[in-house]
Amino acid sequence: MKSMLLNQQYLFTPGPTPIPERVKLAMNQPMIGHRGQAFSQLLEDVSTRLAPIFGSKNPVLLIAGSGTSALETAVANVIEDNDHVVVIVTGAFGERFANICEAFGANVHRLNIEWGKTCAPEILEDYIKKIDVDVKAVFATYCETSTGVLNPIRQLGEITKRLTDALFIVDGVSCIGAVPVDMEEWEIDILVSGSQKALMLPPGLAFIAINEHAKKVIKTCKTKRFYFDLNRYQSSFDKDKSTPFTPAVSLIYGAQEVCQMIEEEGFSQVIERQQLLKKMVREGIKALDLPMFVSDEDASPTVTAVKPMNGTAGQIKKLLQDNYSITVAGGQKKLKGEIFRIGHMGYCTPFDILKILSGLEMSLYDLDGRKVFGNATTIAEEAWRNHVQNTSN
Amino acid sequence: MKSMLLNQQYLFTPGPTPIPERVKLAMNQPMIGHRGQAFSQLLEDVSTRLAPIFGSKNPVLLIAGSGTSALETAVANVIEDNDHVVVIVTGAFGERFANICEAFGANVHRLNIEWGKTCAPEILEDYIKKIDVDVKAVFATYCETSTGVLNPIRQLGEITKRLTDALFIVDGVSCIGAVPVDMEEWEIDILVSGSQKALMLPPGLAFIAINEHAKKVIKTCKTKRFYFDLNRYQSSFDKDKSTPFTPAVSLIYGAQEVCQMIEEEGFSQVIERQQLLKKMVREGIKALDLPMFVSDEDASPTVTAVKPMNGTAGQIKKLLQDNYSITVAGGQKKLKGEIFRIGHMGYCTPFDILKILSGLEMSLYDLDGRKVFGNATTIAEEAWRNHVQNTSN
Numbered sequence: 001m002k003s004m005l006l007n008q009q010y011l012f013t014p015g016p017t018p019i020p021e022r023v024k025l026a027m028n029q030p031m032i033g034h035r036g037q038a039f040s041q042l043l044e045d046v047s048t049r050l051a052p053i054f055g056s057k058n059p060v061l062l063i064a065g066s067g068t069s070a071l072e073t074a075v076a077n078v079i080e081d082n083d084h085v086v087v088i089v090t091g092a093f094g095e096r097f098a099n100i101c102e103a104f105g106a107n108v109h110r111l112n113i114e115w116g117k118t119c120a121p122e123i124l125e126d127y128i129k130k131i132d133v134d135v136k137a138v139f140a141t142y143c144e145t146s147t148g149v150l151n152p153i154r155q156l157g158e159i160t161k162r163l164t165d166a167l168f169i170v171d172g173v174s175c176i177g178a179v180p181v182d183m184e185e186w187e188i189d190i191l192v193s194g195s196q197k198a199l200m201l202p203p204g205l206a207f208i209a210i211n212e213h214a215k216k217v218i219k220t221c222k223t224k225r226f227y228f229d230l231n232r233y234q235s236s237f238d239k240d241k242s243t244p245f246t247p248a249v250s251l252i253y254g255a256q257e258v259c260q261m262i263e264e265e266g267f268s269q270v271i272e273r274q275q276l277l278k279k280m281v282r283e284g285i286k287a288l289d290l291p292m293f294v295s296d297e298d299a300s301p302t303v304t305a306v307k308p309m310n311g312t313a314g315q316i317k318k319l320l321q322d323n324y325s326i327t328v329a330g331g332q333k334k335l336k337g338e339i340f341r342i343g344h345m346g347y348c349t350p351f352d353i354l355k356i357l358s359g360l361e362m363s364l365y366d367l368d369g370r371k372v373f374g375n376a377t378t379i380a381e382e383a384w385r386n387h388v389q390n391t392s393n
Numbered sequence: 394m395k396s397m398l399l400n401q402q403y404l405f406t407p408g409p410t411p412i413p414e415r416v417k418l419a420m421n422q423p424m425i426g427h428r429g430q431a432f433s434q435l436l437e438d439v440s441t442r443l444a445p446i447f448g449s450k451n452p453v454l455l456i457a458g459s460g461t462s463a464l465e466t467a468v469a470n471v472i473e474d475n476d477h478v479v480v481i482v483t484g485a486f487g488e489r490f491a492n493i494c495e496a497f498g499a500n501v502h503r504l505n506i507e508w509g510k511t512c513a514p515e516i517l518e519d520y521i522k523k524i525d526v527d528v529k530a531v532f533a534t535y536c537e538t539s540t541g542v543l544n545p546i547r548q549l550g551e552i553t554k555r556l557t558d559a560l561f562i563v564d565g566v567s568c569i570g571a572v573p574v575d576m577e578e579w580e581i582d583i584l585v586s587g588s589q590k591a592l593m594l595p596p597g598l599a600f601i602a603i604n605e606h607a608k609k610v611i612k613t614c615k616t617k618r619f620y621f622d623l624n625r626y627q628s629s630f631d632k633d634k635s636t637p638f639t640p641a642v643s644l645i646y647g648a649q650e651v652c653q654m655i656e657e658e659g660f661s662q663v664i665e666r667q668q669l670l671k672k673m674v675r676e677g678i679k680a681l682d683l684p685m686f687v688s689d690e691d692a693s694p695t696v697t698a699v700k701p702m703n704g705t706a707g708q709i710k711k712l713l714q715d716n717y718s719i720t721v722a723g724g725q726k727k728l729k730g731e732i733f734r735i736g737h738m739g740y741c742t743p744f745d746i747l748k749i750l751s752g753l754e755m756s757l758y759d760l761d762g763r764k765v766f767g768n769a770t771t772i773a774e775e776a777w778r779n780h781v782q783n784t785s786n
Binding site for chain 1: 402404406408409410411412417420421423424425426427428429457458459460461462465492493496497498587589595596597598616617618619620621622637638639640641642643644720722723
């Protein structure tokens with residue numbers, strides 16, 4: 001099918017996400033040595049400017065590695081053999097956290113939640129009371145990329161701290177930079193994220209924010225580690241704003257530009273834009289009579305999972321790709337073939353939402369001839385216009 | 394001092410190294426999802442084309458991380474608690490290999506060589522005979538970045554295999570892509586490298602080449618690991634040319650262009666160019682009466698260490714930076730203040746060598762008024778011209 005699209009490709013996966021032109025240009029700055037003053041200034045600037053985005057009082061530590069390396073860092077620096085940990089599993093990435101904990105010898109208590117739902121606070125409360133062991137850490141996923149839910153981290157943190165002495169450790173990979181977070185108020189001890197989601201960068205940079213309590217635990221943790229040893233990163237940063245090992249210089253240049261972009265737009269404005277994108281994509285899809293996989297209340301503002309009837313998720317995903325050069329993600333693990341997922345975080349505007357909705361309208365016609373042209377885009381455009389009107393009043 | 398240099402900066406550190414414009418452009422290609430066909434084709438292409446550069450029969454595995462993550466991967470996948478290992482320590486990076494082995498619980502036998510010298514084969518032979526234990530692996534550094542020596546890997550491999558059943562594991566970080574290597578003939582089981590040296594990329598991509606023998610050991614190794622577990626990378630690659638965790642897509646795009654550049658020049662031509670650069674830089678520096686830290690025979694074609702008299706290394710380094718915007722590296726650990734190091738690998742031509750030599754000539758005048766203008770550049774230019782003449786005959 002001739003798509004008339006100049007062979008352009010449109011990326012709507014929940015990571016990697018599109019990279020802004022100015023971030024690309026920033027990454028292309030001349031390479032610098034990582035043991036000089038210029039790099040130290042760069043690192044300090046980025047680590048400090050990322051802190052408010054992570055709701056952290058401390059500068060954010062940077063490791064060359066992908067999102068999973070951030071998760072492993074959060075585990076390997078605090079968990080020792082036979083420690084009891086609770087992992088809230090709301091999807092594939094909660095499962096990954098649990099697998100990493102097991103790989104590092106923990107006794108993992110999986111609090112399994114039906115995929116597509118968040119972990120309600122009272123469920124965690126009951127679970128912690130029930131297992132009745134000394135828990136070293138509770139692991140939670142802020143946005144579960146595989147299902148598109150946004151867990152109530154603040155309440156989960158409150159329960160963790162009320163009932164246990166455990167560390168509260170949060171995977172923020174697919175939402176940090178797009179959602180509010182406050183490590184102190186929400187009682188998060190370790191918050192990790194990756195570069196290729198709401199932070200508008202290529203994959204390859206891992207972010208770790210830790211509070212003072214976590215620092216103490218990390219200092220005494222005996223688990224074997226070297227590259228991911230946060231003591232090394234913290235002391236290099238404290239000493240001379242450097243990294244213990246060669247840093248991902250070009251990505252850190254890019255991160256500096258991302259901080260600049262977020263500050264220019266205003267972080268609260270970014271968060272609000274993400275809420276609008278969520279509203280537009282969900283209202284639009286509902287107008288197409290496609291069932292949402294997640295309720296409005298549970299849904300993340302960064303990724304939206306759709307569960308079309310009759311198992312047509314795979315076909316729709318393929319039509320979007322083949323006919324309109326739009327890439328969305330399929331379902332993972334037990335959701336394979338059941339859902340497709342639209343990423344709408346980071347470098348994403350309301351116009352981009354109209355693009356994916358328009359592609360969906362046309363793909364549904366291609367699928368079975370149903371004429372829904374304009375149904376989703378009309379309602380999404382109205383939602384956008386109303387939002388602008390309401391906020392400018 | 395007004396350097397008349399348009400505020401341009403000239404990077405001559407032994408990593409990171411300058412990035413070719415066309416590699417930057419390649420890295421700026423639109424982001425793609427890492428679970429699609431396009432990425433699989435990219436990964437297969439890059440892994441396969443890197444194989445001859447690593448002298449590997451198998452496609453090279455790629456991990457998002459820096460050079461040290463490659464070293465850790467080589468350790469964590471084969472070494473178990475209390476294993477005896479021999480680490481040939483010719484400088485700071487041999488020391489790092491030893492430290493990683495210790496962090497993972499090995500009994501480390503350090504074969505300490507005077508810094509600035511290579512490990513002569515007979516020294517390894519005597520050492521292995523002397524320690525008289527069952528050695529799980531022998532670790533060697535091909536180019537020791539901290540001193541600029543190039544160890545005789547082929548002979549060290551031969552001795553390792555003749556005297557032991559150990560794996561022979563080689564750190565090729567600061568030379569692979571600039572020097573010959575043949576994993577089969579040289580009996581190397583694991584060869585690792587990083588992106589930011591001779592491979593002309595920003596830091597953040599780790600390369601691991603393994604042979605069939607190593608694969609078997611890796612399969613049964615019980616050491617706790619997750620992100621660096623090579624079984625996961627190998628099986629994802631074998632299954633569908635993917636990675637188990639989000640790959641560093643932009644750097645892999647860049648690696649594809651680097652393979653293209655190396656193939657266009659011809660890998661044997663690259664190796665020859667590196668030899669010429671070594672000759673030019675060394676003859677030039679000798680013409681300035683600056684003492685070399687390493688003998689011609691022991692020296693690497695990728696990095697050259699200079700040990701000026703009267704401890705002026707730090708001053709010369711500073712003058713190069715302040716007056717001519719040239720960044721070289723200082724000495725590490727026990728060589729701090731004793732030497733400076735010039736990186737000349739990857740995206741480096743004979744003209745670049747004339748640049749650093751010219752900067753040196755002027756810095757020596759700035760240092761103490763000695764007039765050596767043209768001494769180094771003249772002889773280096775002659776060496777270049779003679780080389781061209783000889784090879785075109």
